[in-house]
Amino acid sequence: MTSTAAKSATGEFGFVEWFRPGEFERTERLLPDILKSGASYLRTHLSWAEYLAPGGEEWFDWLIPKLGEEIDLLPCLHYTPPSLSRTGRSNGAPVVLKDYADFVDHVLTRYGRHFRHVELWNEPNNLLDWDWREDADFNLFCEMVGGAAYWAKQRGWKPVLGGPCPFDPMWLDLMGERGVLSVVDAVGFHGFPGTWDSEEGSWGGWDMHLGEMRSILNRHNPDAQIWITETGYSTWRNDEMEQARRFMKALQVPADRLYWYSFADVPPNVAVQEGLWFDPRHYHLGMVTHENQPKLLARLLMEGGIERLQDVARLASPNLASGAAPIVITGGSGFIGSNLAESFLADGEDVIVLDNLARAGVDQNLEWLKQHHGAKVHPVLADVRDLRGIEAAFADAKAVFHLAAQTAVTTSLVSPLDDFEANARGTINVLEAVRKAGRKAPVIFASTNKVYGALEDLEMLPMDDRYVPADAGVREFGIGEDRPLSFCTPYGCSKGVADQYVLDYAKSFDIPTAVLRMSCIYGPRQFGTEDQGWVAHFLIQALKGEGVSIYGDGRQVRDILHVDDAVGAYRAVHAAIGRVKGEVFNLGGGPQNCVSILAVLREIEKLTGRPLETGFGEWRAGDQLFFVADTRKLADRLGWQARMRWRSGLQHLADWLRTHRFTDESSALRDLRVRA
Known part of the structure; x- marks a missing residue:
């Protein structure tokens, strides 16, 4: 059974921040503050669909080295190019499943010197990220991701399985039975206690859910780590102290890494996801506003790190x-x-x-x-x-x-x-x-x-x-x-x-x-x-x-x-x-x-x-x-x-x-x- 004491003992944490193509100024503006906050890690997406879109290669050629030279970077490789998708949408499985492994191989060759871990897909049991209606038994997903993970591991990188959202122990156990868990070094977990109504009824607490996760991993891959690849708290009601409390609580959970979602709020003119445009919670998950004004959590971290945050919380x-x-x-x-x-x-x-x-x-x-x-x-x-x-x-x-x-x-x-x-x-x-x-x-x-x-x-x-x-x-x-x-x-x-x-x-x-x-x-x-x-x-x-x-x-x-x-x-x-x-x-x-x-x-x-x-x-x-x-x-x-x-x-x-x-x-x- 892997140790999960390292994160809690050191107080290390990271952020999730999606940088959209062309956001050069925003990236330059946010990165110094992310580092100033004391973050050790940064998770961002490297969209297959965006990479093959016009200007995509140039964008990621700039972004990945820029981030990877400054911080321990976790790129999340997801989203099928619509022209290669079985459904014509980015959440569909590729027509040729090996194409995804080839893309992962290409990314490792082109950018691999800038990171040690690579995350394979995001929220695969969520319809917005993976169309499980076309893959009801997840055979396509397992073949696609399992092959890519095996190849990344063979090349010397450490693959991370994208976190299910909402958490589903039966889905995770299926990944173990299909052999996916045996070829990854870590598995992601997504949880936003107190923010989403859809999660409130099923949320049993960090200890319960991560305990379930650990039990499943022990059966299929005891050496695999648990990473909280997304957690956060929306300040849509202006309760910034509660966001700080939730952050401190997340630091104490039994996981090997923590990525807080996110560093900055989403600008109000940006559509977060289709069908979620009018939910204000999606736009206030950052610890700084979209205008880069620090909320309480950001200010305290930048003033004195975790110790400063603990002093105020007391x-x-x-x-x-x-x-x-x-x-x-x-x-x-x-x-x-x-x-x-x-x-x-x-x-x-x-x-x-x-x-x-x-x-x-x-x-x-x-x-x-x-x-x-x-x-x-x-x-x-x-x-x-x-x-x-x-x-x-x-x-x-x-x-x-x-x-x-x-x-x-x-x-x-x-x-x-x-x-x-x-x-x-x-x-x-x-x-x-x-x-x-x-x-x-x-x-x-x-x-x-x-x-x-x-x-x-x-x-x-x-x-x-x-x-x-x-x-x-x-x-x-x-x-x-x-x-x-x-x-x-x-x-x-x-x-x-x-x-x-x-x-x-x-x-x-x-x-x-x-x-x-x-x-x-x-x-x-x-x-x-x-x-x-x-x-x-x-x-x-x-x-x-x-x-x-x-x-x-x-x-x-x-x-x-x-x-x-x-x-x-x-x-x-x-x-x-x-x-x-x-x-x-x-x-x-x-x-x-x-x-x-x-x-x-x-x-x-x-x-x-x-x-x-x-x-x-x-x-x-x-x-x-x-x-x-x-x-x-x-x-x-x-x-x-x-x-x-x-x-x-x-x-x-x-x-x-x-x-x-x-x-x-x-x-x-x-x-x-x-x-x-």
Whole structure:
């Protein structure tokens, strides 16, 4: 009996990735990331039909050496050229069965130096890949593949029998009785637990199915290995953490190799298989999107391999005691969410931190919360777009703070549908989960000043380093909640839709809700980028000794607010929800923290003691020349006010970054330490 401990002990894995003829750019783009993920193997198809089609030889002459020089390659040789097929289709047996063995022989001669194993056909008991209606007893298949396997073995290569799908032990035993198993070195297995409805009823678990497989192989070829040549999990419901969990589970199964299907999603304009065009699951099996954006699994593997993935997976342990009434914070591992969670945890509250960990680095915030507050922190690693996956988190909630969102205007312009799904659908999913729970838990929503649009009707007076409103009232107090809504950019639209749904659920369903339309929040635990969280981003860049890009002329004005004050506002609204149900509040630093981008840059240069290299680009869509929140309603109704002035807040953030984010002894940090 062959050993199956090698894969589990080493954590080795591979990917399945079908490269279609002509996909030169896609291959060049994906291969470095496949290698960066830590993959040891790659399985791809070498279609007999495509090889004989116009341009086929040239394509595979480029593809196979390209892949084989970089990674342990498993080519899957399948699909009959229609002109040679008994049925006129690529899933039919060839008229002359030996032609397939001759093709295998040709491939070994032409490309064999680039691989050690060769897979003979794909999913042979699946009608889409092999027309068993014309070969009901599989005599044609056995003669075709058995002869090809024998010849490949004689030439020094190791043949792999394509995996049946769905798994059929009787079919596999037939392959043994017909002598096919005796001439192969490994047998493939395909299984996608949790993804396909057709598999759900018959799936008995990895141990059962692979145990059946091992028993059959022991009778016919005890030395043959078991390879999982296809397994995966579709994120069509946006449950990326579940994909990561399934991947980790697959690493532990008793098989000699694992190939995960697949590395990249299929583009939506590509037909996967005839008759399956409209099944979304086929298009979301990758660990990166078709636009090459990493999902959680890809990001973690590329950040630190299996160990990194295991560390994050260990965070996902809700362990909520029966009868507890937790506070739920969506986006609770994010910047504002983690600070808000810490505030409630410090008061002894149970907090469910619901987060998909999509933003790089936020798992560090979750780890910090767990280290400091232990069993009071209940992580639920799920996505608000996945209603089925989040409902249980709200069942006993006594309050909900909904902060999870797609947060960048730039991203919304690139992917408006994704932006809508996260912000609009994600919000109504949260509201529906609360409504279904039946406890009427308060829902306090993080909205944005972008719901007021670009404010183009406000006349601005350009000063040396800032824009100032000509209107004296706006200049003195800022923008009030009575400002008409004017959604601008997909981000403004999706957040605005969510904003209005939250307010309406107070009217339509009597759920106590409130909305905070935020300006620029900054502070500790923020992973700022140039697209979102610009104050922290500028300071981080300065501490690294790197430059920043300014969109526009830098005279844009914002009222920046320290996160401690933002947390105070959220808690004040929560405490008074009975009085402010269905109301909206503008939240920002107010006129006392009104500052231009150029002024912030100057202050950062003072903090670091060195000039900050800056570049200027085109204005971004929907960018407001001026936004200062009129916070008098918060002050009058709830007694809230911003306590941290912006210069002190920047110093506080710089000190925190120096202590918690940077460990190197760069000159910028040395200067900061001296000044501190």
